[in-house]
Amino acid sequence: MTKVLVVVTNNHRFGDLKRATGLWLSESVHFHAVMAENKIDVDYVSPKGGYVPLDPGSLADMDDLTWKFYDNADFRNQYLAQSLAPKDVNPTAYDAIFFAGGHGVLWDFPNNPDLAKLADAIHQNGGVTAAVCHGVVGLLGxxxxxxxxxxxxxxxxxxxxxxxxxxxxxxxxxxxxxxxLIKAGGQYTSSPAYTEHVVVDGKLVTGQNPQSAKGVAEAVVKLLAK
Known part of the structure; x- marks a missing residue:
């Protein structure tokens, strides 16, 4: 059975600032929904495992799909309250990895050795690597x-x-x-602010912003079907 690993943050604040952050919820659930529609299983992993904080901004104006997931106690309890830790993940079980965003990831995704070990293994096994919005910093390293x-x-x-x-x-x-991304050698492109922009380069799929999460998921599905 095809399976995808979704990577989410454990970080709940902007460094030393008294400002909350975390996962931008719609980015994970819009991706998750496309996987479900295509009968692709997902697991959530975070740098430390366990509780996944949500960016308050992502809860302020949720669309119907995001509400559907957020209203589901099984989703909250399994994916947001009990995300896997990297040590508990066997990368050979996954056909793709997806880094979801939210400002929280800027502190615990880049050059994270545990996440890099998982992602590199999935890529080297022929899997798809994908990311959206701030989640693309998980590609660094x-x-x-x-x-x-x-x-x-x-x-x-x-x-x-x-x-x-x-x-x-x-x-x-x-x-x-x-x-x-540019400093790391990426050939960066963008669309006007907060409009969908998805880029596919081989088995690497990236999206610009929350509006691009569904498009990233659809591109991943197409690559997995090849």
Whole structure:
């Protein structure tokens, strides 16, 4: 059976600021819903395992699909309250890995050795690697089958500097996602702020913002069907 690993954050605040953050819920559930529609199982993993904090902003204006998941006690208890820890995950069981976003990931995704070990194994086994919005920083520190940086020379998308400026959070984050992708050798492209933008380069799929989560999922399904 085809199976996908969804990576989510454990980080609940903006560094030393008294400002809450976490997973941007719609990014995981819009992806999750497409997998479910295609009878693809998912598991959620986080850097430490266990509880997954939610960004308050992602709960402020939820669409019907996000409410459907959030209203489901089984979803909350299994995926958000008891995410897997990396040590409990066998990467050979998964055909793809997807890094969901939310500002929380800027602190616990980049160059995380435990997440990188899982993601590199899935990629080297021929799996698909995907990410959306701030979640693309989980790609930093990953490697291709040639041992080089996974995104070096690859077409990539991710949360833009323009979008961070609109958020008025440029000075609150440890680094800007767009800048980090470019510094790592990614060939960054973007669309106008908060419009869907999905980029596929081989078995690497990236999306710019929350509006791109469904499109990323659909692209992953197409690659898994090949």
């Amino acid at each position: 990953l490697h291709g089958t040639d041992g080089q940086a996974l995104i070096a020379g690859k077409q990539v998308a991710g949360f833009s500097n323009e979008e961070e400026t609109i958020n008025q959070l440029t000075d609150a984050v440890p680094f800007l996602t767009e800048d980090a």
